[in-house]
Amino acid sequence: MPENTESNIDQDKIYEMNEEQASVDADKLDNDEAIGTNTVPLDNAGQEIKNDAPSGESSVEKDPIEEARIELAELKDKYIRLYADFENFRRRTAKEKLEMISGASADMVKAILPIVDDFERAKVSFESSTEIDALKEGVDLIYTKLSKTLEAKGLKPMESKGETFDAELHESIAQFPAPSEDLKGKVIDEIEKGYFLNDKVIRYAKVIVGA
Incomplete structure (x- = not known):
C-alpha cells in the first residue's frame, strides 16, 4: 500500500511539471508572435531594410512634352496680358499728351484774344483819327501788353x-x-x-x- 501511494505522488508531480512547462511555452510563443508582428526587417549590418516599392502616384511618370506644353501656354498667356497692358498704357499716355498740348494751346490763344481785340480797335482808330501821336501811343500800349502776356507764358x-x-x-x-x-x-x-x-x-x- 505505501508503494502505490508513492507512485501516485510521483505521477501528480510529473503532471504538475508538465502543466507548468506547457504554460511557459505558451507565454513564450505569445511573446514571439508579438515581437514578430512589430519587428522591422534588418539587413546584415543591422540597418532597417526600406521598402523601395513605388507608391501608386509616384509610379506614374509625367510626360515632359505635356509639361512643356503647359508651361508654354502659361508663358503665352502672361505675354498677351503684358502686351495688352502696355498697349493700354501707350494709348493712355498719348491721349494725355495730346490733351495737354491742346490745353496749353487753348490757354495761349485765350490769353492773346484780348490783345487781338485791342488791335481791332486800333485799326478802327487808324481810319478815323488824324492824331499820329495818339495812334503811336496806342500801338505801343498794345505791344507792351502782348509782350507781358507772352512773358507770363514763359516766352x-x-x-x-x-x-x-x-x-x-x-x-x-x-x-x-x-x-x-x-x-x-x-x-x-x-x-x-x-x-x-x-x-x-x-x-x-x-x-x-x-x-
Whole structure:
C-alpha cells in the first residue's frame, strides 16, 4: 500500500511539471508572435531594410512634352496680358499728351484774344483819327501788353546784339567787316530776334557776324 501511494505522488508531480512547462511555452510563443508582428526587417549590418516599392502616384511618370506644353501656354498667356497692358498704357499716355498740348494751346490763344481785340480797335482808330501821336501811343500800349502776356507764358526774347556768335543760339546769315577789332566774331546786327520758351530755344536768332 505505501508503494502505490508513492507512485501516485510521483505521477501528480510529473503532471504538475508538465502543466507548468506547457504554460511557459505558451507565454513564450505569445511573446514571439508579438515581437514578430512589430519587428522591422534588418539587413546584415543591422540597418532597417526600406521598402523601395513605388507608391501608386509616384509610379506614374509625367510626360515632359505635356509639361512643356503647359508651361508654354502659361508663358503665352502672361505675354498677351503684358502686351495688352502696355498697349493700354501707350494709348493712355498719348491721349494725355495730346490733351495737354491742346490745353496749353487753348490757354495761349485765350490769353492773346484780348490783345487781338485791342488791335481791332486800333485799326478802327487808324481810319478815323488824324492824331499820329495818339495812334503811336496806342500801338505801343498794345505791344507792351502782348509782350507781358507772352512773358507770363514763359516766352523770353533773346538778346543777341554785341554777343559772341553761338551756333546753339544764333543762325548766321552773313558776315560783314567788324566796325571795331573787339566786335570780330560777335553779332553786329540782328535781322530776326530769337526766343526762349521756358529757357528752351524755340527760334534761333538770325544775325550778321563781324569778320
